[in-house]
Amino acid sequence: MTAQIAWNHLTGTATVTDNTGSFRYNAWSFAARNAEGLPEQNGVIQGTPGTLLLTGAGAGTYDACPVYNIANFMPNGATLGNLTTTRNVLTVVSCNQDLRQDYVLHLTKLQFTVWNSFESSFTGAYICVDSVHSVALGAGNSYLVNGSNFDFSTLRTQNARFQVSGVRSTQCKNSKDSALLGVLA
Structure with a gap:
């Protein structure tokens, strides 16, 4: 599996559709964090491939999800x-x-x-x-x-x-x- 890096320039939207209609919204975005809890430098390998820790708890994690x-x-x-x-x-x-x-x-x-x-x-x-x-x-x-x-x-x-x-x-x-x-x- 390829390593995850701390930053990319991807963007995205999601479209929710059912039999009565549909709507589109912008993606949520999460910054990678370093050991001090600050945004990690671009290109730094981040966390375990395939695992996104949305805790905001330091190195190898990403911004915390809303409580x-x-x-x-x-x-x-x-x-x-x-x-x-x-x-x-x-x-x-x-x-x-x-x-x-x-x-x-x-x-x-x-x-x-x-x-x-x-x-x-x-x-x-x-x-x-x-x-x-x-x-x-x-x-x-x-x-x-x-x-x-x-x-x-x-x-x-x-x-x-x-x-x-x-x-x-x-x-x-x-x-x-x-x-x-x-x-x-």
Whole structure:
């Protein structure tokens, strides 16, 4: 396997598609780190080939993944002129993925706190997921506990925001804390 180097000039986008539509977003990027935790010099061999340690913990690692993600959204059922939001979908990827053929499954509990525009908080929404998952946010998703926390009928404001974390929980068997990358559509 070829050695990994500390810097490249690659760029990328991802396109998420399902039977109702598609959207494109820019790639997340992670800098290689040296023993002091600073960005490594260009061209320095970095880490073990095939393993990207997204911990930010020094030599051989890359920037840490976010412990939580925050997103602003228009609640399901909210209107803007003659437009109405029908659904919001969050796609998450945990930062402890095993991409080998004989992979190790990584489960986590996505735990949400939602705030309306008056800063009233709504807690208790969660779903148990694998390391890559798309979650329809709202009461229509029977797997999402307290999914109505994402709906206009609960929030009563035209915009809102949420914070999501991947946490270990007895509510989700074999789950572990997991840093996440997320995209909301």
